[in-house]
Amino acid sequence: MAYDRPWKSFEEQLELLRSRGLQVSDEQAALRCLERIGYYRLSAYWYPFRVFRHVQDPGTHALTTVRTDEFVRDTHFSDAYELYLFDKKLRLLVLDAMERIEIALRVDAAYELGRSGAFAHLGTEALHAVASKTNRRTGRTRYEEWRSRFDSLLDRSKEDFVEHYRERHGADLPIWVAVEVMDFGSVSQLxxxxxxxxxxNIADKYGVPDTRVLLGWLRSLNYLRNLAAHHSRLWNRNVIDQPVLCGPSELEWCDAFIGQPSLVAKPFLLLAIARHMLRALFPETRWAAQVAEHLNHFPRQQSSRKLSLTDMGAPDGWEAWWTRK
Structure with a gap:
């Protein structure tokens, strides 16, 4: 279907929202939001306030639920804007955690692989046999795919230390230098x-009882990091790369998510994993307390449809274990 929606001025955009039932108490403030943030980005935050309709298929008579362009009663522009601000601060908290976790994981990769040699990452001898497994779709091994990504990151790097090292020692960087040009995704793949x-050894450092769980967590944290780094909506997103859970009673806090697919599919579990990893690295960190304080100031809505932390996958009683040491 060809896209045929016309360009609209900010005033026309606001009038369109009003015609669909969105309440605007401060027109100038709403216009400034549209000018600075954009209709499309803000639409992710007023989307949950749109009206549902049940539609019956004329052939099968089956009922399906569709979301209309109309807004539920008493929904205000500020309801969406406050959610946007809440999500923005949440992403900043996530980026703070991801920076510290990513740097620590680089050290972990360098330390463990470095035992086998300074250039252990430049071949498969020091890696698991899975590195030589071929991807049927691409025809390349997992290591070849990783190496292509790493080489690309290295070629694009503008860091002074890369040029300095190559001038003195040659093209190949030892693993403890090489990790500094890797992104979270390439570290996770390594x-x-x-x-x-x-x-x-690394799982024990972070108090993770299963290496399979650790690898699943790293994939999910990479997904979380990318959402935050690219300013994407986070608070109630459906998680694509869902983490692996520990077994019952292996980690007390994890039990709240076992057998709860609706919680596993939401971002609160990813925040809980970040909390766990940070606690292992920095036992005295206040990150969990800062996140709890932010979550407990979840914005109130004037809309007749009330959203809450439940929409982001927070299990009942999460406060009891969240700040516990």
Whole structure:
């Protein structure tokens, strides 16, 4: 279907929202929001306030639920804007955690692989046999795919230390230097090719009982990091790369999510994983307390449809274990 929606001025955009039932108490403030943030980005935050309709298929008579362009009663422009501000601060808190976790994981990769040699990452000898497994779709091994990504990151790097090292020692960077040009995704992929003994050492450091769980967490944290870094909506997103859970009673806080697919599919679990990893690295960190304080100031809505932390996958009683040491 060809896209045929015309360009609209900010005033026309606001009038369209009003015609659909969105209340605007401060027109100038709403216009400034549209000018600075944009209709499309804000639409992600007023989307939950749109009206549902049940539609019957004329052939099968089956009922389906569709979301209309209309807004539920008493929904205000400020309801969406306050959600946007809440989400913005949440992303900043996530980025703070991801920076510290990512840097620590780089050290972990360098330390464990470095045991086998300074250039252990430039071949598969120091890696698990899975590194040589071929991807049927691409025809390349997992290591070849990772190496292509790493080489691309290295070629694009503008860091002075890369040029300085190459001038003095040659093209190949030792693993403890190479990790500094890797992004979270490439570090996560490198972890997935490590030998079990190395992964076990790292899992023990973070108090994760299963290396499979650790690898699943790293994939999910990379997804979380990318959402926050690209300013994407976070608070109630359906998580694509869902994490692996520990078994019952292996981690007390994790039990709240076992057997709860609707919670596993939401971002609160990813925040809980970040909390766990940070606690292992920095036992005295106040990050969890800062997040709890922010969550407890979830914006109130004037709309007749009330949203809450439940929409982001917070389990009942999460406060009891969230700040516990």
């Amino acid at each position: 972890f997935s090719m490590m030998k079990v003994s190395a992964l076990r």
